[in-house]
Amino acid sequence: MASKEHGQTSARQSELLAHENTHFGESSELNFDAGTGNGYNCLRRQTNNLASDAIKGHSVGSERSHVDYQSDLRAAPVRPRLNRLIHQIPLVFVAVFAVVGVLLGSCLPDGALFRFWLPALAFTSLAFWLAKSKHSKNWLLAAAICLPLFMARQANFATDYYSGTILSAASEIPQPAILRVQVDRPVVLRRNPLAEIPSRRVLSPWQTQFEARVTELRSGQRYVEASGRVLVVVEGKLTSFRPGDALELYGSLRAFPSPTNPGERDLRPIYQRRQLHARVDVDSPDQIVVIQTPNNLRTTLSPNRWVASFADTSRSLLLQHTTETTGPLAIALVIGQRDFVDSDTRDLLLVTGTAHLLSVSGLHLAIIVMLAKLAAMLVRLPQSLEIGWILSVCVAYVAITGGRPPVMRAALLVAALLIAIWLQRPSQPINTLALAALVLIYWNPMNVSAVGVQLSFLAVATLLLCGRRLRRSSSAPAIDQALEKEERLNQLADSSRTPIVRYGRVGIGMLAQMTWMSACVTATSIPLVWYHFHVVSPISVATNVLLSPLLVFALASGVGTVFLGLISSTLGGMCGTVCSAFLWLMQQIISLAASVPYGHAWLPSPNWYWVAFFYIALAASLYWRQSHRVKWLRRSWIVVWGCIAWWTATTPAELPTGTMEATFIDVGHGTCVVLRLGDESWLYDCGRLGNDTGSSRDIDETLWSLGITELDGVFLSHADSDHYNALPGIVKRFAIREIITPPGMLAENEKGALNAVRTAIAETRIRVREASAGQTLDAGKLPIRILHPPLGGVGGNDNANSLVLSIAKGALLLPGDLEPPGTQSLINQPRPAPGGVLMAPHHGSLTMNAEAVLQWARPRETVVSGGRRARRPEVAQMLATTGSGVHVTATEGAVRVRIDAQGQIEIRTWKQAPW
Numbered sequence: 066m067a068s069k070e071h072g073q074t075s076a077r078q079s080e081l082l083a084h085e086n087t088h089f090g091e092s093s094e095l096n097f098d099a100g101t102g103n104g105y106n107c108l109r110r111q112t113n114n115l116a117s118d119a120i121k122g123h124s125v126g127s128e129r130s131h132v133d134y135q136s137d138l139r140a141a142p143v144r145p146r147l148n149r150l151i152h153q154i155p156l157v158f159v160a161v162f163a164v165v166g167v168l169l170g171s172c173l174p175d176g177a178l179f180r181f182w183l184p185a186l187a188f189t190s191l192a193f194w195l196a197k198s199k200h201s202k203n204w205l206l207a208a209a210i211c212l213p214l215f216m217a218r219q220a221n222f223a224t225d226y227y228s229g230t231i232l233s234a235a236s237e238i239p240q241p242a243i244l245r246v247q248v249d250r251p252v253v254l255r256r257n258p259l260a261e262i263p264s265r266r267v268l269s270p271w272q273t274q275f276e277a278r279v280t281e282l283r284s285g286q287r288y289v290e291a292s293g294r295v296l297v298v299v300e301g302k303l304t305s306f307r308p309g310d311a312l313e314l315y316g317s318l319r320a321f322p323s324p325t326n327p328g329e330r331d332l333r334p335i336y337q338r339r340q341l342h343a344r345v346d347v348d349s350p351d352q353i354v355v356i357q358t359p360n361n362l363r364t365t366l367s368p369n370r371w372v373a374s375f376a377d378t379s380r381s382l383l384l385q386h387t388t389e390t391t392g393p394l395a396i397a398l399v400i401g402q403r404d405f406v407d408s409d410t411r412d413l414l415l416v417t418g419t420a421h422l423l424s425v426s427g428l429h430l431a432i433i434v435m436l437a438k439l440a441a442m443l444v445r446l447p448q449s450l451e452i453g454w455i456l457s458v459c460v461a462y463v464a465i466t467g468g469r470p471p472v473m474r475a476a477l478l479v480a481a482l483l484i485a486i487w488l489q490r491p492s493q494p495i496n497t498l499a500l501a502a503l504v505l506i507y508w509n510p511m512n513v514s515a516v517g518v519q520l521s522f523l524a525v526a527t528l529l530l531c532g533r534r535l536r537r538s539s540s541a542p543a544i545d546q547a548l549e550k551e552e553r554l555n556q557l558a559d560s561s562r563t564p565i566v567r568y569g570r571v572g573i574g575m576l577a578q579m580t581w582m583s584a585c586v587t588a589t590s591i592p593l594v595w596y597h598f599h600v601v602s603p604i605s606v607a608t609n610v611l612l613s614p615l616l617v618f619a620l621a622s623g624v625g626t627v628f629l630g631l632i633s634s635t636l637g638g639m640c641g642t643v644c645s646a647f648l649w650l651m652q653q654i655i656s657l658a659a660s661v662p663y664g665h666a667w668l669p670s671p672n673w674y675w676v677a678f679f680y681i682a683l684a685a686s687l688y689w690r691q692s693h694r695v696k697w698l699r700r701s702w703i704v705v706w707g708c709i710a711w712w713t714a715t716t717p718a719e720l721p722t723g724t725m726e727a728t729f730i731d732v733g734h735g736t737c738v739v740l741r742l743g744d745e746s747w748l749y750d751c752g753r754l755g756n757d758t759g760s761s762r763d764i765d766e767t768l769w770s771l772g773i774t775e776l777d778g779v780f781l782s783h784a785d786s787d788h789y790n791a792l793p794g795i796v797k798r799f800a801i802r803e804i805i806t807p808p809g810m811l812a813e814n815e816k817g818a819l820n821a822v823r824t825a826i827a828e829t830r831i832r833v834r835e836a837s838a839g840q841t842l843d844a845g846k847l848p849i850r851i852l853h854p855p856l857g858g859v860g861g862n863d864n865a866n867s868l869v870l871s872i873a874k875g876a877l878l879l880p881g882d883l884e885p886p887g888t889q890s891l892i893n894q895p896r897p898a899p900g901g902v903l904m905a906p907h908h909g910s911l912t913m914n915a916e917a918v919l920q921w922a923r924p925r926e927t928v929v930s931g932g933r934r935a936r937r938p939e940v941a942q943m944l945a946t947t948g949s950g951v952h953v954t955a956t957e958g959a960v961r962v963r964i965d966a967q968g969q970i971e972i973r974t975w976k977q978a979p980w
Contacts (some may be wrong), residue, residue, distance in 0.1 A: 155207075156499035162211035163503055167510045169212065170219030219510040226337055229293025231279050235320040235343035238936075242318035243283035244345065245356065246295065248310045250276040251373035251467070252303060254380065255404035256393075269349075271302035274404065276341065277312070293342035301350040304377050308369035311356040316347035325731040325958035325975055326763055328770025330597075338511035372464045376400050379465075382630040383623065386641025391648040394423055395641075398616075398648075399623040401425035401466035408758055410652075412797075415598060416665040417658040418587060418605020422616050422651075425466045426521060427475030432620050433462050434479055452483045470505055470512055471521040477501035478525070494529045498522065516597045520590055527589050528582065530687070576610070583609045588703050589683070592676045592710070595668065599769055599798075604664030612651055619647035667798040669769040671710035679706050717741075717772035723966025725847055725873055727902070730767050731954040731975070734908060734932030735787040737764050738879060740872070743845020745777040749870065749879050752790040752818075754932065759821055761794030767959065768799065775800035777844065780870065782881030783863040784810050786818040793825040803832040807854055807868045810835075836868065847873050853883065853891050861886050864907065876901045876964045878922055884913040892921040899923035902962050902970060904930060909940040909953070919947045926972055928960050929953040 234242075257272040275297050282291040297314065306312070320343050321336050336342075347353060380402065383395045393405030403424055406414075414420040421428065437458040441451040459476045466472050478497050485492035502522060505512045512518045562570075584606045595601050622644035630637025658664060682702060689695045720726055726741040735753030739746065751764055768776075776799055781789045795801070804826065811823055811833065826833060837856040842849050853869035865888075867881030875897025883891060883906045903924035907913040908931035919927070927949045929935045941951045950972075952960045958975030965971075973980055 154493060154495050154499070156496045156503065159207055159211055160499040160502045160506075162208055163215045163506050164513055166212040166215030167219045167506060167513045170216035170510070171223070173216070173220070215506065215510065218507055222510050226340060226342070229279075229342045230291050231282070231293030231295065231318075231342045232320070234282060234291070235318050237320050237322045238933075239317040239319040239346065242314075242316065242345070244279055244291070244295070244314045244316075244318070245281040245288065246277035246279050246297070246312050246314060248275055248277045248306050248308050248312065249294070249369070250308060251369075251376050252306050253402055253404050254302065254304060255402075256407075257300065269301045273299040273301060273303040273350075275306060276339070279342075280311075294340050296336070296341050296344045297347060298344065299347040299350060299353065303350050303353070304380075307358075307373045309367065310358050313354040313356055314345055314347055315352040315354075316345045318343055318345050320344075323976075325954075326767050327728070327959060327975060327980065328766035328768075329763065330766070334511065334514065338509060338515060368464060376402070376465060378631070379627045382627050382637055383641070383644075386626050386630060386638045387645045387648070390652070391645040394648045394652070395619075395623050395626070395644055397423050397425070398429070398620055399627060401469060401472075408760065413655050413659045416600055416602055416604075416667075417608045417655050418594070418602040418665075419608050419612055419655055419658075421520075421524075422609070422612055425469055426471040427478070427525060428616070429620060430459065430462055430472050430475040430479065432617055433458060433624070435617075436621055436624070449487065452487050455483060456480060470509075470515065470518045474498075474501045474505060474518075474521055474525070477504055495526070498525055498529065516593065520593055523590055523593065524586050527586050531582065531585050579610045579613065580606065583607075591707070592671070592679045595710070596670045596673065596676045599670055599765070600665055600667055602665040604658050604661050608654065608658045611654055615647050615651050615654075619644055619651065622647065667765075668711065668774060669714040669772050671714045675706075675710055675713070679710075682706075715772055715774050717746075720963075721965060725845075725877070725964050727872075727877055727962045728767065728771075729904070729928050729930050729952075729954055729960040729962070730763055731958050732763050732791075732930070733955070734934070736782070736881070736904075736908070736930045737791070738904070738930070739767060739771065739773075740844070741771070742847045742849075742872070745845040746771075746773045746775070747777055747844060748779040748795075750782050750788040750881070751779065751792055751795055752786055752788045754787040756787070756790045757818065759790060759793040759818070761791035761798070764791055764795060765798055773799070776802065778803045778805055780868060780879075781806045781810060782868040782879075783807060783866060784813050784819060785863055785882060788881065789822055790818040793821045796825045796829050796831065801829070801831050803834060805834055805836050805868075807866055808835045808837055808856060808858060810863075813863075850874075852894060853880075853887060855890070859886050859890050864913075867906075871897060873964065874898065875922075876968065877962070878903045878924070880904060880906045880918060882907040882913075883918070884910075888914050888917055892917055896921055896923070900925045900968070900970075902926045902928065902964070902972075903949070904928050905944055908932070909935045909944060911939065911943060915943065916946065919944065919949065923947060924949050925970060926950045926952065926962070928962070929955075931955055 252273060252275045255272050255274070257270055277295055277297055279291045279293050279295055281288040283289075295318075297316075321333050321341070323333065324331050379400050380396055383399060384392045387395045393407070394410070396405045397403040401424075406423070411420070414423060434455055437455050438451070441454050446454060456479075459479055463472050463476050478494075478501055481497040481500060482492055482494075505518065587603070587606050587609075591601060622640045625640035626637050626644055629640055683699070686695060686699050686702070720741060720743070725743075726739075728739040728741075730737045730739065732753040733755075735756070736750040737752070738749040740749060746768075748764075751761065753763075776795075779792065779795070779801055781792070781804060792804075811819070811826075813819065836851045838851055838853050840851045850871045851868065852871050854866040858866045861884070864882040864884045865886055867883045867887060869881065869883060869891060870879040871877075872879070878897065878901060880891070880903075888906070899922075901922070901924050903919070903922050903926075905927050906915050906918055909915070909929035924947075927944045929940065929944065929951065931940075931953065932955055934940075935953050935955045941953065944951045952972065952974060954960055957977060960975075961973045961980060963971040
């Protein structure tokens, strides 16, 4: 039974385990050094005279004076500027209509699409008929086409998803099931994080995941037809399966769970975007039976099976030729399988703003295209063959990485650019980016809400807008012409310098440009990253600049490891050694950046509407004419927005005077209670069963949802790991003033999780003190009294010596895992006033004499912090024998208790009445 708990907890933990670079309309000026020779000075004077003549209106092609031109700019009405913008980038506005259509389609109730659209169509037709301007008619026509098209696409996508019959068969409580499925995605292999724990050596060191389409479901003694797609997780190594294989699974079927705690991220939309309806956990490979493998030529040679075979071979070669620490990063870098990367490394990538570098994206495709271009140049391919070769490489790379949206977006951009070159047609990058957005949104409307897609397009748009000097070719052609001549003359003058000076200037210029672009992307992406991941990382500006060149060599050598490894193990090993060296260096830089003081900060998220307002204001500023005032206003807006967001996010909602609040977090089989006592915040325990990696995600998200960034103290009740093993994660993200334990807890010889706690405390230098019965401390002007254990302890194990707290004169009792003989020691003390709130001892265990504690405390309400075993009806029956109401976190989610100054109790549960 305990192993089942471990399996379910690790599965939940694995579910909880998501930037390129640039600048907004900034013109860069070329600077020159004086005294480089008469010839250079002469060129300089001639160029200045040419530019001066152009500005005065005397240059060729300019028949209007500069004064008249500036007057026209100031007097230009809004509508013509908007019409010109629509004419230049029409697909951007079409993409905006598409996004609005998807959002409207997702907001409408089922079956309301046509009822909504008929009056809207009538209104649009009337407006189109009344519109006098051609541009207004074009606006209305685009809206009339795009909005219903993408609303219908969203509605059809949702209908297709919810038509999967496996949805009705799966519940959030795992149930044994037998299914027949057909594999439709390549197998993903990852290391089993629990296999490294000494007590779990019997587990396989590998875990296999793949997606499959359900064909039949066993019901009684017969199979019934079923539909839908499932994520299959197998404890063991299975790499022989390919798309098209028919399998029979004997496992545990369950739906993807809804959030059970405040602030917890809802993962169901992510699985819905992947068209996954449920999850199947299989304990061992023996519980999978191959029914049929495709034997026809068409299926055997299908691209999906070829891609899966290549990914499997690539993974094996990378693991073979790289080190144990760099192998997971190489797999993530080359073939996009990030499951090998451990959670600690993921955190380092997140806090340094470098997750995109080791997560396959458009940047990686750009490097691959650059390598393909270099190869084409070496063999001197003609232009048409070179374009075909690069397009083929793009298609192959998209297939190998599983068609991830950032890679598809980049592939569409590259394809559009190459086709434009082939057809000798001009290409507008922003329009091309909008076209990529339209394709991705129509392919999967839920890409609109995917944070990875949002960040990808945001970064590229920032690059396109800010990575080069923006010019208005339609305004003053003479000025543009003069500036271009000046640049060419400057290049000619630079050629007369010494190589050291020339290359030094080029290097410094490239470094400055990369830094500026990295800073711009960081500034524009901070709100999204902050909102979704609770982290702000200014250190990412420098880290991305340092790592980008290394990434080129690491990816190139990683690709070489795969392709040369197919030819010769020696050549593959040489490339693997180079790849490992660069990845090791990148790891060292990332670790160093993560340790820089104030380089990053974990913070509660700002409100979603404040984030949306940031981007609306930023987009609106692009419409204004570029000037120094607009640039400074834009930069000031970013700073002002950040200050307001920080203040609102880190200011907790005030409690009424004299009111205390206790939030029992649903952590599965474990305990964590957030105590808000006046203006102070405390934790009582912080752990869960099976959390051997020290993750604290559930607890972190709940604390952030309350606006908490620091804790006045953490009580650890006793030395069972399900009460403290999340502490190493918490100390990384929150400032803690002190830790309070029962006597001798941290001095015990237990290894594993307790060692990790001792290390975390030592590294952060948190004050630790021991508490025993009779001691009292004030927290937010509310007394906390220690009822147990006595200074010398009692006989028995750690449970019997659990730290028991009485808060606000017994209004709230927290007994940990108290059991005999500690129970007898507690109930021999004076009884608290009846009618308070009691946390059930030992997660509501039926064998720990909880009835004696109930008779002694006489609570009005009892809260059980437990997992699957706490759901049993007999637990609630036992705890209700004294007339107490019973709330179980495993069934009701987080439980919030508020007790006011008059002793009135208010209880809310997250699943029934979220706050």
